[in-house]
Amino acid sequence: MTTTAARPAAPPRPLPDEDSREYWAALREHRITLQACTSCNRRRFPATPSCPYCAHPEWSEEEAAGTGTVYSYIVVHRAFDAAFAADVPYTVATVDLDGGGRMVARMDTTPAIGARVAPDFVDHPEWTELRFRDQETA
């Protein structure tokens, strides 16, 4: 079975909104910014107008180095969208950033759980995608 070809073979792109605009704009500049609560100091992802850990409504934008540790990962063998058909198999990792914040993003290699990773920035025509690379195999 194949996916339908009714759509252009480009990945769907994110539509930045009031909450996410800062994150996507920073990625465009190859920077990672996350909200950090000014009360409990925890970083959070994705962006929300109040803290999911303590409900405090104020935050600061904090720049993350983007290094972190692989919490878990998968290898996608089955593309459910034609835009990704040429990419399979590909790896998607769950990464805990140093300093806080858990991200899900693609990797070009398949890591081990616990592997140290660093950020990569992949520019698409209208947006920039965060990926991670294994620091040991890079």
Next chain:
Amino acid sequence: MTTIGERSSYVSGLGQSAVGRNLGRTEMSLTVEAITNAIADAGLRPSDIDGLVTYPAGGNGTAKGGFGGPSANAVQDAMGLRLDYYSGSSDGAAQLQALVTACMAVATGLARHVVIYRTVTESTAQTASGRRGLSLGDTELDGEMQYRLPYGALSATTWLAPLAQYHMDRFGLTREQLGQIAVVSRANAQLTPYALMRGRPMTMDDYLAARMISTPLSLFDCDIPCDASTALVISHVDTAADCPHVPVQINALGTASWGRPSWDQYEDLASFPGRGPAEHMWQRTDLTKDDVDSAHIYDGFSIIVNLWLEALGFCGTGESGAFLEGGKRISRDGELPMNTNGGQLSGGRLHGFGHLHEAALQLRGEAGERQLPRQPEVSVVTNGAGSTVGCALLTRGLA
């Protein structure tokens, strides 16, 4: 003790439409079939029904998506019902929210006989438009999907597989242990008339040879889309004397959401949001896990079963692999028979309601060829996996 209002409710009627692939039926036709069967099974007439609740409602048609099913309004009109209460929602305790809402309507007195139903035509829809992920042709994504779909994380498989990988890496869960869920479910399906995989037995070797979908989940770790509607009548216990069946009481519901309700942001990914409703449910009953005679555990993907078994306390965190080892424990003649109709992995993706229907059928003792050799008195049902989760404890007879 707090009020346990759900005990005002019991299952009075069970209805199942035809179940199959590409049935060539509309979602409304399947829905009316299931509801008509459920009302007749309860010994009632359509004019007795004063409540109607569905999950999730807002159906987008038989052939497009096939996920929503017709709204309560649409069904009311199709069946000429006179309703004092109706509702449909995808928010809440997963598919079981329909049961929760029905119990609340009964307990408040808004209605006495509430039909709940869940209709899927995903087989027809995916045949018409291809099996595809959740972007459904969108080119721009907002809300939470803006963070997932651009990376090719397009289906629930890709959200659940990291939890499976984590269980394997950290707790030593093996593919053979995980595979027992699929293998035992397939064996159970051989006794279930409507099961999609009846007549197609499967060995552990078959399981291990299946192609990967999202490592470490393979084809047989994923449930099977189908066309079907499942309906139950939930009635006030005051009417139980008129019920032609052993009443199946709602002993306790678990509806809590206590952590971050998210596939990837829940605090401890060794666990999952089902922890909340599981603990909530046990707080609302004097029954314990040791009283449970059969388990009907949501199995959109096999690993969800592991997470629920641990959340419900049948085993400790990380111990579900050992619990499943060899498969005997969860088999028909084991200490915790599970997904006795083949579940969604082999019966068909009735989407939560199949588990609820099967639990009630087994508690009545009316499951026919597949009736458990030891008559269950207490059964647990769980629904959902990611951001919405819920569970329920059912008993044979009224407490």
